[in-house]
Amino acid sequence: MKTYSEVFSGLRSQKRAAMIPFFVIGDPDFDVSLAVVETAIDAGADVLELGIPFSDPIADGPTIQRADIRAMNAGMNVGRALEFIRKVKAYRDIPIGLLMYYNLVSRYGASRFFSDFHQAGVNSVLVADLSIDDADEIVAPAASAGLDTVFMVTPNTAADRIGLIASRTTGFIYTVSVLGVTGSRESLSDAVEGLVGRLKQLTDVPVCVGFGISKPEHAAAVAEAGADGVIIGSKIVSLIENNLNDEEKMLADISTFLTEVKAAIGNAAHPRG
Amino acid sequence: MKYKGRFGDYGGFYVPEVLIPALEELEEAFYRFHEDEGFVAELAQLFRDYAGRPSPLYHAKRFSEHVGFKVYLKREDLLHGGAHKVNNTLGQGLLARHMGKTRLIAETGAGQHGLATAMIGALFGMQTKIFMGVTDVERQSVNVHKMRLCGAEVIGVEGGTGTLKDAINDALRYWTAHVGDTFYLFGTAGGPHPYPVIVKHFQSCIGTEARRQCLDQIGRLPDMVVACVGGGSNAIGIFSGFMDDRDVRLVGVEAGGEGLSTGRHAATLVAGQVGILHGAKVYLLQDEHGQVCDTESISAGLDYPGVGPEHCWLKDTGRAEYAAADDEDVLDAFELLTRTEGILPALESSHALAYICSLKGKLGPEQVVVVNLSGRGDKDVSIVESHRPVQQ
Numbered sequence: 001m002k003t004y005s006e007v008f009s010g011l012r013s014q015k016r017a018a019m020i021p022f023f024v025i026g027d028p029d030f031d032v033s034l035a036v037v038e039t040a041i042d043a044g045a046d047v048l049e050l051g052i053p054f055s056d057p058i059a060d061g062p063t064i065q066r067a068d069i070r071a072m073n074a075g076m077n078v079g080r081a082l083e084f085i086r087k088v089k090a091y092r093d094i095p096i097g098l099l100m101y102y103n104l105v106s107r108y109g110a111s112r113f114f115s116d117f118h119q120a121g122v123n124s125v126l127v128a129d130l131s132i133d134d135a136d137e138i139v140a141p142a143a144s145a146g147l148d149t150v151f152m153v154t155p156n157t158a159a160d161r162i163g164l165i166a167s168r169t170t171g172f173i174y175t176v177s178v179l180g181v182t183g184s185r186e187s188l189s190d191a192v193e194g195l196v197g198r199l200k201q202l203t204d205v206p207v208c209v210g211f212g213i214s215k216p217e218h219a220a221a222v223a224e225a226g227a228d229g230v231i232i233g234s235k236i237v238s239l240i241e242n243n244l245n246d247e248e249k250m251l252a253d254i255s256t257f258l259t260e261v262k263a264a265i266g267n268a269a270h271p272r273g
Numbered sequence: 274m275k276y277k278g279r280f281g282d283y284g285g286f287y288v289p290e291v292l293i294p295a296l297e298e299l300e301e302a303f304y305r306f307h308e309d310e311g312f313v314a315e316l317a318q319l320f321r322d323y324a325g326r327p328s329p330l331y332h333a334k335r336f337s338e339h340v341g342f343k344v345y346l347k348r349e350d351l352l353h354g355g356a357h358k359v360n361n362t363l364g365q366g367l368l369a370r371h372m373g374k375t376r377l378i379a380e381t382g383a384g385q386h387g388l389a390t391a392m393i394g395a396l397f398g399m400q401t402k403i404f405m406g407v408t409d410v411e412r413q414s415v416n417v418h419k420m421r422l423c424g425a426e427v428i429g430v431e432g433g434t435g436t437l438k439d440a441i442n443d444a445l446r447y448w449t450a451h452v453g454d455t456f457y458l459f460g461t462a463g464g465p466h467p468y469p470v471i472v473k474h475f476q477s478c479i480g481t482e483a484r485r486q487c488l489d490q491i492g493r494l495p496d497m498v499v500a501c502v503g504g505g506s507n508a509i510g511i512f513s514g515f516m517d518d519r520d521v522r523l524v525g526v527e528a529g530g531e532g533l534s535t536g537r538h539a540a541t542l543v544a545g546q547v548g549i550l551h552g553a554k555v556y557l558l559q560d561e562h563g564q565v566c567d568t569e570s571i572s573a574g575l576d577y578p579g580v581g582p583e584h585c586w587l588k589d590t591g592r593a594e595y596a597a598a599d600d601e602d603v604l605d606a607f608e609l610l611t612r613t614e615g616i617l618p619a620l621e622s623s624h625a626l627a628y629i630c631s632l633k634g635k636l637g638p639e640q641v642v643v644v645n646l647s648g649r650g651d652k653d654v655s656i657v658e659s660h661r662p663v664q665q
Contacts, residue, residue: 056442058445101549102549104563131286133286
């Protein structure tokens with residue numbers, strides 16, 4: 001199974017940041033969602049960030065909330081998400097970061113949850129509503145199942161907490177570029193560059209940036225700020241939503257957009273270059 | 274955070290990282306001000322002159338005759354705004370002002386907390402936004418209008434079933450993006466730490482007063498204290514005064530909706546399983562996959578699939594008991610109090626009364642039960658009318 005370190009160290013030697021698209025598993029349904037993810041892989045995704053839909057996603061804006069509802073209405077649940085991951089891994093051995101809310105883990109049983117998803121091919125977990133303060137509840141069971149644990153750093157995270165988060169995070173650090181929930185934004189936050197720089201001084205763990213990245217030039221700017229990866233969520237999810245009645249166009253739009261993003265990242269002047 | 278905010282294993286602060294600094298700031302401010310002499314004096318004056326505290330403890334004699342034991346009502350319905358909610362909004366509003374915040378946001382179900390927040394927004398001259406599910410906006414239109422009259426912006430929340438849970442989701446999301454100047458005035462004794470501690474603190478005046486009034490007026494403590502539980506703020510407020518009186522039974526009454534067997538209810542403590550919602554580990558109505566269930570209740574204020582963490586702990590330790598009252602029994606109790614005492618109880622509080630009615634024949638004539646009449650029922654008249662048209 002391909003690891004984060006293989007992917008990120010390979011990209012570092014090429015002086016390039018990873019393109020990490022995010023999808024809600026099962027949006028709008030199992031089969032189309034799988035086709036979407038395969039399209040993203042073909043368009044050059046280096047890592048996948050996949051979310052299990054939840055009834056009360058408090059960290060997500062309206063676009064991903066609606067994706068969650070579509071996926072749940074089409075029958076997605078934790079058990080079927082396992083099946084989905086297996087199918088993705090059968091298509092391509094690509095690292096997968098899993099994103100979910102804590103109640104889904106808690107209900108399934110944390111140890112069983114982590115070991116089942118590791119076996120299905122997941123590399124890391126990020127629990128959206130579990131902060132570093134409660135890391136003990138998941139780090140050990142995730143590690144013993146073979147999973148990395150990803151935590152978030154936000155523009156308002158205090159310096160001493162950044163140190164703590166950097167020291168306890170494995171896989172990669174998920175850096176949130178704006179104050180707020182997920183969702184496309186017109187311009188990129190000025191905070192990104194400083195935040196990435198500070199993290200880079202503190203840790204060798206790859207630093208990936210997400211929230212609000214909706215244009216190829218945003219992705220390029222994040223790469224130029226020194227990030228190891230660029231996570232793009234709501235924008236791609238909106239390409240699904242805008243083409244619910246035309247699967248062919250949906251896949252084409254996603255492919256076109258990610259190809260542009262990939263090129264923009266590739267052309268970005270990476271600071272280590 | 275300085276404290277873990279746990280009641281046994283319940284509670285905590287399960288929130289996205291971006292909210293941690295705001296909760297830390299709130300915790301620090303609460304512990305700095307809550308026993309500060311100036312803060313306490315200012316709040317005491319507002320309680321007395323603005324809210325109308327202390328609220329009376331009233332011996333409902335004709336209602337008592339009907340059930341066969343002594344029923345005393347803690348008249349929180351007589352407070353300004355018509356419910357106990359003003360205790361908490363005055364306390365948190367004052368805290369917000371001391372913290373230098375200029376904007377208030379709040380969630381609301383029945384509109385009572387929204388109204389109590391809108392009142393305080395007007396009182397303190399703060400810009401106020403109230404998040405309210407669209408279903409609740411429709412069924413509690415009078416309160417929506419009152420909030421707007423106070424100058425608050427009411428934001429209808431479309432997500433989920435358009436009820437309290439969805440309003441909390443959107444208020445949390447809004448707060449995430451505006452943590453700098455905005456104070457989230459949380460309405461119930463739930464949510465992430467430090468809210469359960471803060472809300473209990475500001476609602477504990479109910480229990481403190483009620484205990485003293487029992488000793489003054491009856492000459493002894495009650496046998497039982499009963500309160501309705503949605504998130505559980507009025508219940509924890511009155512329970513807090515009797516927590517150490519081990520002979521006083523504490524009973525919380527949840528929304529049984531159309532009946533527990535139908536699955537259409539909001540009886541979280543009675544029928545839920547432990548999970549994590551809105552920042553806390555609590556009993557939760559959820560399906561086998563961990564998705565949070567839709568709830569059903571005649572009273573918007575109890576229509577919530579979670580509950581405050583301290584109630585979860587009180588249930589497990591046995592210090593408090595929890596029951597559910599169905600919509601039909603709630604309407605019966607509403608009618609009974611109205612007919613026997615001329616007091617219109619809120620449908621939320623009518624759940625506590627319905628439980629009292631179910632004790633008919635089970636308690637002796639000298640036994641004393643205190644009910645927290647947490648709110649008045651004016652807001653519910655049209656709902657009651659639609660279920661039980663008055664026969665002339």
